[in-house]
Amino acid sequence: MFFRRRGHLVPLFLPTLAVSLAVVIAGCAAGTVGGGGGGSGSNVITAAQIEEISDTAVDVFSVVTRLKSLWLRPRGTGSIGGGAGQPLALIVYMDGARYGYVDLPGRSGNNILRSIDSTEIREIRYLDAASATIRYGLGHDQGALLITSNR
Numbered sequence: 001m002f003f004r005r006r007g008h009l010v011p012l013f014l015p016t017l018a019v020s021l022a023v024v025i026a027g028c029a030a031g032t033v034g035g036g037g038g039g040s041g042s043n044v045i046t047a048a049q050i051e052e053i054s055d056t057a058v059d060v061f062s063v064v065t066r067l068k069s070l071w072l073r074p075r076g077t078g079s080i081g082g083g084a085g086q087p088l089a090l091i092v093y094m095d096g097a098r099y100g101y102v103d104l105p106g107r108s109g110n111n112i113l114r115s116i117d118s119t120e121i122r123e124i125r126y127l128d129a130a131s132a133t134i135r136y137g138l139g140h141d142q143g144a145l146l147i148t149s150n151r
Contacts (some may be wrong), residue, residue: 060124064145071090091136124147129143
């Protein structure tokens with residue numbers, strides 16, 4: 001069936017298709033912007049959680065390793081273009097500024113997180129690759145850690 005719009009015949013399914021596509025895109029965007037799965041708590045380490053393990057975790061690397069070790073797991077090495085040439089670095093931002101990066105396991109061992117005292121931290125938030133790319137631009141294939149200090 002067709003209907004007439006501004007003097008042109010338009011198939012009836014096109015407006016329905018456009019609305020359906022808009023709903024699907026909005027639903028996909030809402031699911032990825034927050035960092036994925038389990039609500040905001042699954043991607044955040046709070047000061048209270050850090051304080052609970054402060055007797056054994058003296059730097060941010062030990063905090064993340066103990067509470068959220070999956071954040072440090074390499075991603076995408078089996079994909080097209082992945083492998084030996086792909087940088088496996090997690091970018092670190094502290095108080096909104098780029099602070100450095102963490103080489104993930106199997107790389108040279110640069111670990112900026114070992115230089116940050118865990119008592120200075122209010123919150124650590126993990127952004128997956130898609131969310132980090134949306135927020136900071138390209139180059140965040142492994143995601144980003146956002147660290148908020150007590151300052």
